[in-house]
Ligand SMILES: Nc1nc2c(ncn2[C@@H]2O[C@H](COP(=O)(O)OP(=O)(O)OP(=O)(O)O)[C@@H](O)[C@H]2O)c(=O)[nH]1
């Protein structure tokens with residue numbers, strides 16, 4: 001499977017971010033709480049190396065709470081400022097403003113001594129596609145200023161949004177990077193929906209998800225789709241069947257996803273499983289743990 005997605009608008013976006021970085025006091029970097037490590041773009045590290053940074057583990061409502069706590073400790077130990085969030089409901093979104101203000105306090109104080117007063121704090125909201133940047137900005141602003149949508153690549157250009165007199169946020173397009181350090185990174189980004197699905201083999205992708213679920217949450221697929229070993233074994237016995245194809249066939253069977261000729265539709269079963277995972281209908285699942 002080709003797990004690269006770096007369309008032209010991302011090259012433009014990173015250039016725009018480089019051009020604007022001199023205006024910025026702090027980067028609010030969103031990563032996905034289900035894949036905190038793969039969800040962090042090294043190009044944002046490079047861009048923000050001399051800036052304050054707040055890391056947000058977003059979509060925490062979809063991630064395994066105990067694993068999210070492990071990640072919070074991990075980043076705190078590294079000396080990073082980190083918070084978990086559900087940007088859709090808001091939750092502790094108010095805390096984001098306080099954290100940003102505190103992080104920038106030293107600079108605000110320095111400005112004051114130089115006679116610069118009343119200059120708003122400027123924050124760049126950055127991260128991978130579809131992670132919830134525009135949703136968070138709207139929550140903080142208390143109005144729907146930025147366009148959002150449940151697919152990657154919704155925000156295409158830059159947009160400044162004011163939060164009262166004291167803070168300005170720069171919404172940026174989600175960006176990936178030209179070459180992932182390993183295949184797992186691309187795979188995890190594809191699984192959570194940060195990559196354009198049009199370029200992906202959904203059935204193959206779902207197979208990778210099932211492998212990860214078997215490792216971290218054994219039994220979850222059987223429970224969610226009401227399938228038992230007997231049904232899986234029935235399909236396992238067919239010619240050319242693999243473990244993954246038998247699981248997909250069993251799910252198609254119980255969900256009545258049947259192709260012409262009464263064959264179970266594995267592709268539709270795969271799309272269903274992936275969609276259920278992405279939208280939290282399988283429970284709260286984390287695909288990555290910090291290396292201890
Ligand atoms: N469950 C859940 N969904 C969220 C959260 N934050 C955002 N979303 C949803 O994620 C989808 C993407 O949100 P956007 O705000 O458009 O994401 P973005 O990072 O701006 O995406 P691009 O502009 O494409 O890079 C939307 O369907 C949001 O409702 C969250 O914390 N939890």
Ligand SMILES: [Mg+2]
Pocket residue numbers: 133134135147148154155172173174
């Ligand atoms: Mg956006």
